[in-house]
Amino acid sequence: MTGSDREAAREEAGTAGRRPLVAITGPDRGGWPAWFFTALAVRRAGGRPLRIRPSRPRYHCAFDALIVGGGADIDPALYDAPEGPSARDIQSAERRWTQRLIGYAFYPMLWLLRRLFQSHGGTLDTERDRLEKALINRALDEHLPVLGICRGMQLINVVLGGTLNRSLDAFYVETPKTRSLLPVKRISLESGSRLERVFGRGELWVNALHDQSVKDLGRRIRIAACEPAGVIQAIEATGEWCIGVQWHPEYLPQKKVQQRLFRDLVAAARQAPEHADQRTAG
Numbered sequence: 496m497t498g499s500d501r502e503a504a505r506e507e508a509g510t511a512g513r514r515p516l517v518a519i520t521g522p523d524r525g526g527w528p529a530w531f532f533t534a535l536a537v538r539r540a541g542g543r544p545l546r547i548r549p550s551r552p553r554y555h556c557a558f559d560a561l562i563v564g565g566g567a568d569i570d571p572a573l574y575d576a577p578e579g580p581s582a583r584d585i586q587s588a589e590r591r592w593t594q595r596l597i598g599y600a601f602y603p604m605l606w607l608l609r610r611l612f613q614s615h616g617g618t619l620d621t622e623r624d625r626l627e628k629a630l631i632n633r634a635l636d637e638h639l640p641v642l643g644i645c646r647g648m649q650l651i652n653v654v655l656g657g658t659l660n661r662s663l664d665a666f667y668v669e670t671p672k673t674r675s676l677l678p679v680k681r682i683s684l685e686s687g688s689r690l691e692r693v694f695g696r697g698e699l700w701v702n703a704l705h706d707q708s709v710k711d712l713g714r715r716i717r718i719a720a721c722e723p724a725g726v727i728q729a730i731e732a733t734g735e736w737c738i739g740v741q742w743h744p745e746y747l748p749q750k751k752v753q754q755r756l757f758r759d760l761v762a763a764a765r766q767a768p769e770h771a772d773q774r775t776a777g
């Protein structure tokens with residue numbers, strides 16, 4: 496091995512050993528379950544989690560990657576809200592008897608878990624909207640990897656000029672929210688997408704806690720996954736590492752395939768070491 500080869504190997508090893516700082520957003524009240532499980536996933540992937548909330552925006556902190564978490568619906572004033580897919584299409588995709596059986600069998604447990612994990616009580620959080628919009632723009636300007644989870648995916652799309660379906664409650668008549676923490680929804684990953692490469696497969700089973708969904712795509716955004724009814728389940732940027740998923744991978748820590756998303760995020764964060772000495776857990 497030549498001297499230059501050894502130097503390159505040392506640099507690669509140093510980058511691989513660094514634990515990137517991953518900012519994770521959430522609400523001021525009620526968001527501790529999402530924070531706990533997302534921070535756990537980041538730690539398992541080799542990163543250091545940093546909690547950011549409207550009351551603790553940590554503007555002075557530099558970070559290597561951003562995760563925009565789930566929670567309250569986005570203020571409709573930030574986007575237009577056209578109609579969603581037809582109820583008939585969505586109902587036909589939810590008629591498998593196995594899905595209904597799982598939903599009814601686990602109804603009591605999932606109802607309790609749903610209440611535990613719900614952080615917004617149906618109200619808007621405009622302060623959080625404002626903070627996360629600024630963080631998304633900052634991360635994109637600095638070419639840092641961004642992962643949006645549920646609400647986070649929707650806000651990424653809105654920040655980039657897209658729109659949302661304001662509510663899908665009228666379409667889902669088979670009580671999906673009573674079984675949504677389990678990975679019972681099958682989605683298809685777009686061929687050639689980054690997500691297909693991350694997960695190493697064309698289909699994936701996911702959970703669902705969302706009341707809204709992406710409608711019109713924002714700038715430089717493409718569809719990365721859909722469910723059989725046509726509801727968009729994932730988006731990604733056409734250039735940089737910017738991914739949004741409609742499901743909650745952090746709530747599936749027992750599924751190794753879901754952990755791949757956080758590992759890929761942390762791996763992408765390691766590729767930007769120029770501010771490594773500035774990263775701090777605050």
